[in-house]
Amino acid sequence: MFKVISKDKNTKARTGKIQTAHGEVNTPCFMPCATYGVVRTLSNEELKNIGIEIILSNTYHLYLRPGLGIIKTLGSLHNFMNWDRPILTDSGGFQVFSLSSLRKISEEGVEFQSHIDGSRHFFSPEDVIEIQQQLGSDIMMPLDECVEYPSERDRVKTSLELTLRWAERSKAVHSRQLTVDSQEEKVRTCEPSTVNRQLFFGIAQGSTYLDLRKEAVNRLLEMNFAGYAIGGLSVGEPEELMFEILGFTLDLLPDDKPRYVMGVGSPIDILNAISLGADMFDCVMPTRNGRNGCAFTSEGKLTIRNTQYAEDKRPVDLNCNCFTCKNYSRAYIRHLFSLDEMLGLRLLSLHNLYFYNNIIRNAKKAIEKGRFEEFKREFEAKIQ
Structure with a gap:
């Protein structure tokens, strides 16, 4: 699934390849944000001419508009937007939690009000995975809670524990689907479905508390995800602190899995993150x-x-x-x-x-x- 190709001799920078259902992604890579299934103002051909290998779409926004039913009618997100290269779908957790007064969090998931028409909706960790499976993305992310900066340690600890429990539930759904899909493929004896080849990444939260970041990584490693994302950065913390947290967390992650830094995005920030060993980036x-x-x-x-x-x-x-x-x-x-x-x-x-x-x-x-x-x-x- 992922292979390290080369390493820099003086930094932790590295190149690699991620194999997905819709082709290879060479890393380091930048994923333009196609939040609603489109990189705003640009066509897919223009993206390809630039050399873009993978784009990022958002589960929350696609669920609300155009809606899962319409995308399923067209077959998949790839078919809907006529994009034949890899797609990573974010869970939409960041967007849901940024609604603040419009959402309510519980152990079961999050209830939220649509920013479009005010309608009420509910996302459980299982729902988010099942939606992404129906979208047919190549890489999917679990529902997680991103706390605001600054946050008290007790608040971050409680949030992290909830995020990790959600990750376990999400992983169980993904693993069950892989088993069912594999059994069906044996009967059909044809090419594996996109769902069977969907990669599932875990997200390490923990805000600015290094011990909580370490706890998050250790727990996620036990769940054995295909790759690992670092979330909760670039949310208002000082730049020096952001890179301290990033470097610390990247060092905890395995060498043989891709490392995705979520939402960190100026050119200098990306180069600094690459030097610390990061592989994947997205930013608007x-x-x-x-x-x-x-x-x-x-x-x-x-x-x-x-x-x-x-x-x-x-x-x-x-x-x-x-x-x-x-x-x-x-x-x-x-x-x-x-x-x-x-x-x-x-x-x-x-x-x-x-x-x-x-x-x-x-x-x-x-x-x-x-x-x-x-x-x-x-x-x-x-x-x-």
Whole structure:
């Protein structure tokens, strides 16, 4: 399922491959957020042309809109959105718990009110797994509780225990389905179904308490997940503390399983996490910033609405080979944003995703050559 290909000689950075039902994912990898089954403003072909191998969708949002019934009618999430590469589905736990006054947590699960029409719904850990099985994603995540920062230790401890009990219940559902599916495949003697090949990752919570992070990892390792995610970071804690927690937790995880850092996403943050041994990342930052007129470049961020770019003939980034930079000037893209023209949002989103994916691509090359530390240092010097 996962194989480490190479390791950097001076850091904990590594490259690898994850085998999924819809193809290989080379790591490190960045997963654009296709929350509702679409990376906003961009087509699947554009994502493929950039080199995106895997995307992330959200169980909570897809459950509410368009609804599981519609997706099932089309066959699967892959069929629904015409995407033939891997998909990771997040459980939607973070979104549910961010509803605060609109949700109620119990041992059985979480009751919540739709942010769309106010209707009431209930997610148990088992429900979340069964929904993701019906979506047919390649990698799925369990329902978990992400506490706010800062939180008292007792609050975090109680939350973590609930999350771990939910993880056990989720794993039981997944294991039962694997058994049933395997028995059915023996009868059918055909290719294994997507459900049979769905990878299931555990999520280590614990907020800023290292002993609770360790307890979370130890308990999850006993459950033997296909990979491990680190959640509850980048929720308001200082950057130095975030990387202390991240480095500590990554060191506890097994070498032969993929490591997914959830929601951590500036280019520098990603490179720092890679140096600590992380493999997978997701963040709305490149596309959200793009839609708001902010471009990531090899010299730092660029706010395209600024008047200084009104007559600027240069591309967004002189060192970029993306479609946007090869075809359009800063002046023209600024003009599009002044008109609130959709093309402007598309062009900067496209550029930002290319920029992110190119960082990952160059990071892999640097790891393979044993010079990742030097590569990261050079990148930091350019954008500061």
